Amino acid sequence: MxxxxxxxxxxxxxxxxxxxxxxxxxxxxxxxxxxxxxxxxxxxxxxxxxxxxxxxxxxxxxxxxxxxxxxxxxxxxxxxxxxxxxxxxxxxxxxxxxxxxxxxxxxxxxxxxxxxxxxxxxxxxxxxxxxxxxxxxxxxxxxxxxxxxxxxxxxxxxxxxxxxxxxxxxxxxxxxxxxxxxxxxxxxxxxxxxxxxxxxxAYALADSVRSVIDEAGGKTDNRKKTVQESAAEWFIAHYPLLGALASAFRITEVGYGSAAPMNTDISVAAINVTEREIYVNTAAGLDSEEWKFVLAHEYLHAGLMHHERCEGRDPYLWNVACDFVINGWLCEMQIGKMPVNGGLYDETLKGCSAEEIYDIIVADIRRSSKYQTFRGNSRCDILDKGYAESKYKPVTLDDFCRSALRSGLEYHTEKGRGYIPAGLIEEIRALSEPPIPWDVELAKWFEDHFEPVGKKRTYARPSRRQSSTPDIPRPSYVTEEIPEHSRTYGVIIDTSGSMSPEDIGLALGAVVSYSVEREVPLVRVVFCDATAYDAGWIRPDDLAGTVEVKGRGGTVIQPAVDLLERDKDFPKEGPILIITDGMIERDLTVHHEHAFMLPRGYSLPFRARGKVFYFSRR
Structure with a gap:
């Protein structure tokens, strides 16, 4: 000037x-x-x-x-x-x-x-x-x-x-x-x-907007920003894909030189998605480019909802699988520099999803237990399970993460702000689609096994009251006659002490409603905890009020399955629906078509051949 x-x-x-x-x-x-x-x-x-x-x-x-x-x-x-x-x-x-x-x-x-x-x-x-x-x-x-x-x-x-x-x-x-x-x-x-x-x-405009946001949020201190805070602000100002997520998560320092020395078990960084907080170890010795990589890694954990998608898998092995996927994408996108400690990367796994990598590493459990995440050796850098209710209303935590990544991707691609791997784009767009509710999937299962009862035209002899004009045909609709045994199925209900009455009631409520809708006349019910209890044939309307939680400890499902499959009264092609919490034997053999219903957050101790529905109250 x-x-x-x-x-x-x-x-x-x-x-x-x-x-x-x-x-x-x-x-x-x-x-x-x-x-x-x-x-x-x-x-x-x-x-x-x-x-x-x-x-x-x-x-x-x-x-x-x-x-x-x-x-x-x-x-x-x-x-x-x-x-x-x-x-x-x-x-x-x-x-x-x-x-x-x-x-x-x-x-x-x-x-x-x-x-x-x-x-x-x-x-x-x-x-x-x-x-x-x-x-x-x-x-x-x-x-x-x-x-x-x-x-x-x-x-x-x-x-x-x-x-x-x-x-x-x-x-x-x-x-x-x-x-x-x-x-x-x-x-x-x-x-x-x-x-x-x-x-x-553009830089001046982004910096002025950030200062206005800081003032609105009450950040009026003039202290020098840490390298981690500067890295987070870089995403807000210059990287739209992750900018919304970066603005929503708070950076908290941990370690011996910080205000929270009790969290010294974090080697580099970890994230708590439910609390919207990222913990960073200031003593990790990383430069600004390495911190950009680490923060982008944690932001993608949250945006891709890895905390929610664990679905009963081993949390640590699932964390490792997600780390391989994220680090591969970040290397392609050239965001920052991958640190030596905790940077899981394997060129041979390029293009694989987290679910596919999980199946690969779970086969070699001895080697898998030695992987090092950004939190440390054999530790998860995803700290929460993700099922707690969000305190940010009216938008839920999952909706926010989906929306933040979706809007960031749209702005990023429209403005040509940098390369994004095709696999990451596909995963973001897949998560942007609303998930199919469990009850809709259950309804589809009933629809596949029980077609709607149709009506057909008939020219049968008219009733006696129309005998005055017997030569005039009077077509009408009648319901098709279908044997009752062809429209029935078996329900095995885990009534052990680990199953809460609320979970059983929720599952049975959905089963009853879809059975009535599909005109299923009778349901074969077997209760089981340590042994099997045959309740016989029950009308769907009466099913919800007949369940009693026995509370005898562990559950064994195989006797109940054998009881149904060996029973001459039970149809050979009749499907079986098993309601349990997954705390059952590790070896279960079911020859009939079958499906499992589990509370969300639980898992089976084996790979299921049939459908698995995870129900929840929210």
Missing amino acids: AKKKADDRLTPNEQNLYAGMDIIKDHRLFGKLDINLSIANKGKYPKGKLNKGTAALACESGDILLNPDESRTPEQWAYIIAHCMLHLCFGHFENDNMPGYFEPQKDGTEKWAAHCDHDRWNTACDIYIAKFLADIKFPGAELPPQELTASDERKIYDLLCNNTEEERPFVFSTASHGHDMFWNGVENSWWRRNRSYAAEF
């Missing part, structure tokens, strides 16, 4: 000019821009380039020329300087941004050639800048007429070209003649060729 003279040697107009420059210097957005402000007759520009009534010019070379003889208030000078700065920041002198056409080249390619009326283009840019300053509530800014506003400068230029009426006066320009953009040859300015005002403005 221009240097100030001694105050006693300044004219009143110059004093107001310097006061306006001070306002810009202290502004939250424009104060962060390094743009040269030149005062006429005080530098390389003579005053002759400024007409009377012209307060300032934005030059193609990258300078802003100010007229010290103009009488303006400090607030008006601040608006004028901000206006001219935006001409440079929005790239109004760039040929690629100006109206024009594609010009064929000798090598067969096409190059954009600017072709427009510079005066009208100047007016369009002035209108666009005036609307921007009015939108950010800059003091003194006036909103242009609605008929002259559009989403970009080219559209405003087209509106001005199509406007047959007499052009409006240049009320949004800083020059009396309406042209405050001065083309003085961009090729002759090394400084202009080697500056990216658009990039500087």
Whole structure:
């Protein structure tokens, strides 16, 4: 910026000019821009380039020329300087941004050639800048007429070209003649060729927005940010895919040198998704690029809901499988640098899902127990199970994580902000789809086994009351006669003490409703805990009120299965539905079509051949 003279040697107009420059210097957005402000007759520009009534010019070379003889208030000078700065920041002198056409080249390619009326283009840019300053509530800014506003400068230029009426006066320009953009040859300015005002403005805008958010959130301390906090803010400002997640999670330092020394079991970092908190060990010795990698790793754990998708698997092995997938993606995306400690990466596993990797590593349990996550050797860096109720209402935790990644992906791809692996894109889009509720899946299972009872036309002999006209056929609909044994199934209910009455009632309620809907006349019921209890054939309506929790300890399901399969009264093709919490024997053989119903969060001790439905009260 221009240097100030001694105050006693300044004219009143110059004093107001310097006061306006001070306002810009202290502004939250424009104060962060390094743009040269030149005062006429005080530098390389003579005053002759400024007409009377012209307060300032934005030059193609990258300078802003100010007229010290103009009488303006400090607030008006601040608006004028901000206006001219935006001409440079929005790239109004760039040929690629100006109206024009594609010009064929000798090598067969096409190059954009600017072709427009510079005066009208100047007016369009002035209108666009005036609307921007009015939108950010800059003091003194006036909103242009609605008929002259559009989403970009080219559209405003087209509106001005199509406007047959007499052009409006240049009320949004800083020059009396309406042209405050001065083309003085961009090729002759090394400084202009080697500056990216658009990039500087983007950084300044992101930094100002972040400071506003900090103030709104009560973060008014002026302490120096830690390397971990700076890494988290980098995602908010420069990486849209993970920016929303980064803004939602709090960074908490752990270790001997922090305020929470009791959490010293964290080697590098860990995440608690339910509490929206990431724990980092300040003594890990990582640089800023390595912390970017670590934080992106934890953000993806939350966004891809790995805490929720464990589904009864071994938490540590599931954590390891997810780490292999995430670290592979981050290496492809070139986000930061992978640390040596805790960075699980295997090129041979590229393209595999977390579920596939889990099946691979669970086969070699001895080697798998020695993997090191970012929390440490044989420890999970996902600290919670993810089933606690979220305290952030009305949006649930899972909905927030899905929405944050989905919106981040859309913005990231629209703006071309960097490479994202195809596997990560597919997983984000898959998680964006609403999951099928367990009761809908159960209904589909009933539909597959019990087709709706249809009606058919019949021309059977009419009733005796129509005997007066026996020759007139009277077609009607009758229900098809289907043997009762073909529309039945068996229910094995685990009534041991580990099954709560609420879980049994919820599962049976769904079973009863779908049985009635599918017109199942009778259900064969077997209760079991340590032994099997045959309850015989029961109508679906009576099923919900006949269950008693026995509470005899462990449960053995095989006797109940054998009882049904060996019973001559039970259909050979009859399906079997087993309601249990998974605390059963490790070896279960079922020859009939079957399915399991388990409370969410529980798992079977073996790989099920039939369907598995996880029911929950939420």
